[in-house]
Amino acid sequence: MTTLDLQKIGLRKVNKTLQSTTTTAGEKFTVVNPMGGHAIACGLQSDIEVTIDGHAGFYCGGMNKNACITVHGHAGVGLAENMMSGTVRVTGNASQAAGATAHGGLLIIEGDASSRCGISMKGVDIVVGGSVGHMSGFMAQAGNLVICGDAGDALGDSIYEANIYVAGAVETLGSDCEEKPMDSSHVDALTELLNRAGIKVDVQKFKRYGSARTLYNFHPDNAGNY
C-alpha cells in the first residue's frame, strides 16, 4: 500500500503515480492531506484502489477509467465528472454536478448530493444515499440515477433516456419529466444497483421517473418548454 501526501509531493506527482498504466491490478494507494485540493485522482486508467483521506475539492476522480476511488470525507464540484468506468464513492456529501456527463461506471454518494447531480449523464449509474438538489438529472441522456432521499426542484428537466428512481419526495419535476411505471425489470435493476452501492433501502419505496418524450422533435405547441 502506497501513501501519497498531497501537501508534501504536490498534485502532479500524486496524479502521475495514480495515472500510471503499469500498476498491478488491485494495487492500493492512499492520498493523505487532500485539504480540499482540486483534480485529485483525475484521469486514472488502471484498476487500482485509491482512498482519499479527507475532503476533496473540485473534479475529484474526473474522467475515471477502471479505478476504484473512495473519498473519506466530502467532495467538491464535479465529482467523477465524465467517468467512463470503475467506481467512485464518497462517504460524506458531494457538491454540485456530481457525475456530470459521465458515460459509465458507478458513483456512490453516501450523504447528500447538491444541485445538478447527474447533469447530462451519458450512461453512468449514480446512487445517492441522501437527497439531491435542484436541476438533478438535467438533460440526463442514459444511465440510472437512484436517490434514496428527496429530490429538489426541476428533477430530470429536459431528460432523454436515463432512468431516475426516487424513494423520498420530489419537490417539482422538470420539463418533459414524468412518473413512469415500475415493472419487474426496473425493480431488479434497482435492487442490483442498491446492492452494488451497499446501501440498504426498501425497493418498494421508489418511484421511477423518465422522459415524456414530447420534446424529442420540435413542435410549436411545446414552445413554452424551451
Added chain:
Amino acid sequence: MQKKSPQTTPRYSATFDEYTLSEIRRAASTGIYDIRGGGAKRKLPHFDDLLFLGASMSRYPLEGYRERCDANVVLGSRHASKPLHLDIPITIAGMSFGSLSGQAKEALGRGANAAGTSTTTGDGGMTPEEREHSAMLVYQYLPSRYGMNPDDLRKADAIEIVVGQGAKPGGGGMLMGQKISDRVAAMRTLPKGIDQRSACRHPDWTGPDDLEIKILELREITNWEKPIYIKVGGARPYYDTALAIKAGADVIVVDGMQGGTAATQDVFIEHVGQPTLACIRPAVQALQDMDMHRKIQLIVSGGIRNGADVAKAIALGADAVSIGTAALVALGDNHPQYEDEYQQLGTTAGAYDDWHEGQDPAGITTQDPKLAARLDPELAGRRLANYLKVMTLEAQTIARACGKSHVHNLEPDDLVALTVEASAMAQVPLSGTSWIPGQ
C-alpha cells in the same frame, strides 16, 4: 375610356423587404423560429473596408521567392510541453462529425495535412478517421460533452474549450433528427432521429474563476502536454480575452458573427454577437495590457475568405486565423454544378443554408449515404490544400509588399480604412487622413 394615369415604379420597403416579408409568412405558417446554418449574412463592416499601404519612398518591398517571407506560427507555447507548430497561419475551425459527413471530415483532414495545419473536432466528439487523417487535431470541449472521453483527450494535439461561438454567443449546439443517424446517435448517446437539444452552459463550471480549475483538471489528465485554447464568440472581446488569460489559456480564439454554425435560429446568427472586425483590436488590447501579446496566441475567425483577410487580421494583432465556411466552399459546398437540386430545395447555389435538413446536394452537410458519397475525400482534400496555399501566398505577397520578412511583422500602421466604421473598429486612420474616430 379613361387613359390609365402614370404610376410610380413598384418599390419594396427597406424595412419590410422581400426577405422580411417571406420570413413573417413562414413564421405565421409554422409557429416555430427559422433554423439555418452558416454565419451572419447581412452586410457588415469587414476586412474589405481596410487597405494595406504597401511600399513607397520610405518602405521597401521584399523580392518574391529569394527574400523570405515566413508564415509559420507556434500555438500554445505558454504552458504546454508540446505546442503546435503550423506551417501556415490558417487553421480549420471546429465543425462536428454529425453536422458534416464523414467524407467531409476526412477531406478537411487531408487538406489541412497537406498544408501543414490543424483541424478541429466539433460538437459530437472525435472520429477515428479524423484522428487518422489529421496530423494535428484540436479537440473541442463543449457544454454538451458529446463523445467526450479521456482517451481522445490524450490523443488530441490541443484542447479547445468552447465558451461560445460567433454565430450564437450564448447558444448551445443543435442537430436536427434528420442528421441523427445510427452512427451519430451512438457517438452522442442519443436516440436516433430526435432533435438534439443542447445545453448553453458547461455542466460543471461557470465563470473564468471556475474555468481555471477545470483547466487544471484537463492539464492533469493530459500530463500538461497539450495547449489549451479558449474559444469565445464576439461578445465582449476585451474582457473575454482578459478573463481567458486569467483563467489560464494558452491560445484564445475569437469568433465574430460572420462565423458559421451547423444550425441555430436565424435570429441568433443575425442579431447577437459583434462583427469579426470589431473584435480584433479589443482582444489584442487585452493581451497587450496584460503583457501577453504574442506570448498567448490569438486566433481570429468569422468570415475569413482570402489572403488579404489573413494578412489584415494578423496586421491587427492576431497570430493566426481559422476558417470554417470558406473551407466547406473549397470542398465544394454550394457549388453551381448542383443548381437543379438547389432549385428543388427552394434555394440556389450560393444561398443554400438549410444544412440542418441534411439534404446537401454537395454531400457535405449531410448524413445521407447517397449524398455523402458524392464527395471524394481525396479530391476535395486536394482542393482545400490548394485553397490554403493560395491564401498563404496571397498573405505573403502582401507582407512582402509591406517590407516584412514574416507575416507576423505586419502591423496596424500598415493599414488604412475606407469607412468611418471600419476606421473606428480597426483603430486605423481613414484613408487620406490621420483621423481615427474616438482617438
Added chain:
Amino acid sequence: MCGIVGLYLKNEQLRPKLGSLFQPMLSEMKSRGPDSAGVAIYRDPVNGSQTKYSLAHDNVKFDWQKLGTTLASDCQCNASINQIDTHAILIADAQEPHVRTWLKQHHKGVRLVGSGSSVEIFKEVGLPDDVYSRFELEAASGTHMIGHTRMATESAVTTAGSHPFATGADLCLVHNGSLSNHNRLREQLEKAGLEFQTENDTEVAAAYMTHKIREGATLREALEQALIDLDGFYTFCVGTETGFAVLRDPIACKHAVLAETDDWVAMATEYRAIATLPGSDAANIWEPKPQTIYAWGELT
C-alpha cells in the same frame, strides 16, 4: 469572478488570533482572484458617541494627521486618526453626516471606504498576501472578518473597484458572480441619491442594499428583495456588526460552502480555504441552498 471568505469566531478565546486564522483562507483564494484583495475586520468597537471611518487615499504620503486635527477643529469634535499604508482609521464623535459632508468638501481625494462602530475595511490592487501584510492584518484580533479576492469581469482593476463595498453602518458586501442588470439599477439608484465610483456590478448590489436599508428595510428584508430585483449569478457574503450573512441566487452556479465547529463558523467559495482552519476536519460542512439567507449574529 472571485473568491470570497468569511470567518466568525464563536469562541472568544480565539479573538486574538483572528488575523492569523483568516490569512491562509484569503491566500487560498488568490488563484481565483489575482487582481485585488480586500477585507472587512470587526474589532475595537468605539463608544456610543463615536463613529469609526475607514478612509483611503492613493498617495501614501497624504497628511492624515492634518486631516484629523482640521476635522476636529472645524467640526468641534474629538478626532483621532491612525494611518496604515494607503488607508487610515478615523475615530470621531461628530455626527456622521457632518463628517461625510466635511470630507467631501475639503478632501475630494479621500475615499470613504466604510463606517460604523467596529468595522474596518482595507482593500487594494494586488495579491492577497501582499495586501494582508501591507495592512498588518496577520497579528490582528477581532470578532469576525470577511474577505475577497478579485478577478475583474467587466470593469477595471482599481482600488475603488475592489470589494468589500460598504452598504451602511458596519455593513459591507463581498460578491462572487456576475450580475446582468446592474447598469439599469445603477441609473435608478443614482436618481435616488446614491453615488458610484466605479462600473462594478458589486458596487450596485451594495448600493441597492444601502438604499433599501435607508428606506427602512431590515437587512433580512433587503436581502429578500435583492433576490427579486437583482438578476444574474451571485453568492453574497454580507458583514454585519455582529456576524455575517450568506445568500445565493436561484440558479446557484457559483459554488459556496459553509462550515461550523464549536469554535467558529466559516464560509468560502472553495472548501480548501476552510481546510486551513483548526478543527476543519471534524467540522459540520454543508452547502447553502439557493435563495436562502443564512446568518450568524443578529440580522435585525
